[in-house]
Amino acid sequence: MIHRIIPTADLVLIHPPSIFDFADRKAFLGPISNVVPSAPIFEMYPIGFSSISEHLSQNGMNVRIVNLAYLMLTRPKMDVRQFLGRIRARAFGISLHWLPHAHGAMELSRMLKEVHPDVPVIFGGYSSTYFHREIISYPYVDFVLRGDSTERAALMLMETVKTGGDFARVPNLTWKDNRRIVVNDLMVVEARLNDFTNSYRTMFRKALKYCALSAMTPIHDWWRYPITMIVTCRGCKKNCSFCGESNFAMKRFLGRREVAFRDPELVAKDITDLSRFTTAPISVVGDLRHASDAYARTVIDRLADARVKNHLVLELFDTAPREYFQRLGRLEHVNFEISPGTHDDDIRKRSGRMYSTHEMEENIAWALENGVEKFDVFFMIGIPGQDESSVMETVDYAGRLMKRFGKRVMPFISPLAPFLDPGSLSFEHPERYGYRLLFRTFRRHLEALEKPSWKYMLNYETKHLTRDDIVRVTYDAGSRLNDLKRETGHIDETTHETVSRRIEENRALLREVDLLVDREGNPKAGAGGKLKKLMKTDVSLTEGIICDNEEIKWPVFTSGFRFIRIGAAVIGDVVRWMAGRR
Numbered sequence: 001m002i003h004r005i006i007p008t009a010d011l012v013l014i015h016p017p018s019i020f021d022f023a024d025r026k027a028f029l030g031p032i033s034n035v036v037p038s039a040p041i042f043e044m045y046p047i048g049f050s051s052i053s054e055h056l057s058q059n060g061m062n063v064r065i066v067n068l069a070y071l072m073l074t075r076p077k078m079d080v081r082q083f084l085g086r087i088r089a090r091a092f093g094i095s096l097h098w099l100p101h102a103h104g105a106m107e108l109s110r111m112l113k114e115v116h117p118d119v120p121v122i123f124g125g126y127s128s129t130y131f132h133r134e135i136i137s138y139p140y141v142d143f144v145l146r147g148d149s150t151e152r153a154a155l156m157l158m159e160t161v162k163t164g165g166d167f168a169r170v171p172n173l174t175w176k177d178n179r180r181i182v183v184n185d186l187m188v189v190e191a192r193l194n195d196f197t198n199s200y201r202t203m204f205r206k207a208l209k210y211c212a213l214s215a216m217t218p219i220h221d222w223w224r225y226p227i228t229m230i231v232t233c234r235g236c237k238k239n240c241s242f243c244g245e246s247n248f249a250m251k252r253f254l255g256r257r258e259v260a261f262r263d264p265e266l267v268a269k270d271i272t273d274l275s276r277f278t279t280a281p282i283s284v285v286g287d288l289r290h291a292s293d294a295y296a297r298t299v300i301d302r303l304a305d306a307r308v309k310n311h312l313v314l315e316l317f318d319t320a321p322r323e324y325f326q327r328l329g330r331l332e333h334v335n336f337e338i339s340p341g342t343h344d345d346d347i348r349k350r351s352g353r354m355y356s357t358h359e360m361e362e363n364i365a366w367a368l369e370n371g372v373e374k375f376d377v378f379f380m381i382g383i384p385g386q387d388e389s390s391v392m393e394t395v396d397y398a399g400r401l402m403k404r405f406g407k408r409v410m411p412f413i414s415p416l417a418p419f420l421d422p423g424s425l426s427f428e429h430p431e432r433y434g435y436r437l438l439f440r441t442f443r444r445h446l447e448a449l450e451k452p453s454w455k456y457m458l459n460y461e462t463k464h465l466t467r468d469d470i471v472r473v474t475y476d477a478g479s480r481l482n483d484l485k486r487e488t489g490h491i492d493e494t495t496h497e498t499v500s501r502r503i504e505e506n507r508a509l510l511r512e513v514d515l516l517v518d519r520e521g522n523p524k525a526g527a528g529g530k531l532k533k534l535m536k537t538d539v540s541l542t543e544g545i546i547c548d549n550e551e552i553k554w555p556v557f558t559s560g561f562r563f564i565r566i567g568a569a570v571i572g573d574v575v576r577w578m579a580g581r582r
């Protein structure tokens with residue numbers, strides 16, 4: 001299906017794998033994606049693809065989404081150049097949202113220019129915004145659309161591409177006037193999110209219209225586990241020191257003065273609408289209390305009235321009062337996520353998260369008391385102030401949490417990897433925040449992604465942990481947590497054994513790489529051939545390493561999709577559209 005000629009679209013949005021030739025280096029990406037639903041090539045495309053696509057479609061543009069990363073992951077024999085060559089488009093949009101996609105995005109752009117020299121290539125996303133001047137200087141990039149909200153600017157850009165107008169008038173755009181780099185003002189920064197949705201209905205319609213179910217699939221196991229997301233805000237009031245969209249970062253780099261929220265009634269409606277089409281978990285991005293307590297109350301009450309049955313996954317940016325959990329008791333299936341980073345209050349507070357471990361435990365207790373079904377607690381390796389023993393104490397603390405609260409509380413630990421995020425307080429002021437930044441430019445990040453293992457990709461060290469330490473302690477901590485999870489009955493024997501085996505295999509492979517390369521990860525004299533061979537070792541990219549994929553999941557009832565309802569809604573939309581045309 002994907003090899004047939006695709007009819008001309010105005011804009012084709014393409015999501016690349018983080019590393020373009022990952023198949024040749026797949027053994028060594030390690031656990032960098034272990035606590036997100038993606039494989040380590042980060043095949044999940046930005047949710048923003050759907051809102052750009054929806055806004056442009058509503059304004060008469062023909063937009064398609066192609067998840068190239070997913071296609072390459074699931075069809076290893078695919079001829080990518082031939083596939084790209086058959087796409088007909090007026091412009092291509094490439095997601096360079098997450099910096100780990102630096103390599104994939106640039107290689108994709110280069111290949112697109114080879115096969116379609118006259119079609120403009122547009123970059124967008126947070127990392128494109130941060131590095132826009134460097135990115136536009138590559139000969140195979142024509143435009144960078146900056147900001148965390150590009151729907152309106154993308155429409156203006158596409159209108160200009162179509163009609164041949166003046167690019168100087170397109171807001172948020174970095175472009176080239178002949179060879180001169182021009183940076184237009186970043187003027188379009190939405191103050192509210194009510195005009196944009198990430199409507200899965202539009203996505204379903206597009207998928208069926210273009211027979212593109214597979215090209216639009218968001219993650220490798222989505223058909224088995226079709227988790228969906230609803231976005232409540234853009235920007236953040238908090239200042240976690242390692243976040244690239246913290247309050248500091250949004251003001252300094254994304255032109256955003258205030259957080260933009262979607263009205264609570266609309267958030268509740270998004271969730272309710274979605275629950276008509278899928279029985280899978282719905283992850284709500286952004287703490288419901290981020291705007292205000294009244295905001296959270298409105299969402300909860302509306303969802304309770306609508307009797308939504310899906311598992312809802314909520315975030316806690318901060319600890320909440322008891323009444324919050326009592327109100328949530330009105331909902332059927334609630335789950336939580338919190339990211340304290342460490343058990344150590346001082347270290348946590350220095351990283352910008354102001355609640356104490358005691359307050360967090362109080363929250364967990366109140367949540368469970370009020371029927372919360374799963375409470376995930378995320379710890380991290382690579383926070384300044386942490387040394388090896390502090391990390392291992394965090395793991396022991398995680399063990400105590402599991403003993404105290406039982407199976408409903410699931411702790412995770414993972415490295416801050418591969419990169420300290422650009423635009424974050426720590427990236428901008430590494431010394432002040434206890435980091436040593438090893439490289440800073442876009443080009444150096446792109447080159448880092450060509451290194452033979454995730455150790456050499458890391459762009460930072462902390463005052464107490466070198467890159468070597470971070471890697472070693474990641475496997476030690478993962479292994480100890482795996483043991484504790486078996487002891488407390490959080491995982492069964494088979495899972496424990498599988499994870500232990502993967503950790504040891506991964507460790508051994510990394511040791512072998514280390515013998516063949518120098519301190520920067522470049523092959524030692526005469527070791528190039530051996531290294532290439534080793535890098536081709538066949539290791540699964542879709543299985544978790546320091547924990548099992550199943551541990552981060554929430555239940556899906558029956559098949560996940562309500563196909564009859566999806567079909568009926570799509571047919572209804574088409575009939576309405578045809579009636580409108582007449």
Ligand code: B12
Nearest residue numbers: 038042044046047048093098099124125149150243244245
């Ligand atoms: C929700 C979220 C996730 C979700 C994914 C949601 C998704 N599919 O988009 C999950 C939890 C899976 C996730 C994972 C990761 N995330 Co995340 N995530 C966020 C979060 C909290 C909100 C993002 C959001 O809701 N945006 C709103 C949606 C609607 O807009 P959007 O997708 O950003 O798209 C808009 C613009 O960015 C832009 N745009 C984006 N792409 C393109 C492309 C083109 C061509 C154009 C024109 C425009 C454009 O226009 C869009 C519409 O306006 C942010 C932090 C924050 N507060 O923003 C971190 C954040 C974006 N994530 C971050 C990171 C590092 C990751 C991971 C790499 C972490 C890891 N090692 O596992 C992974 C990568 C996952 C993958 N691709 O497989 C960093 C990115 C920093 C950076 N510059 O690289 C952030 C900023 C947090 C941080 N720690 O600093 N993440």
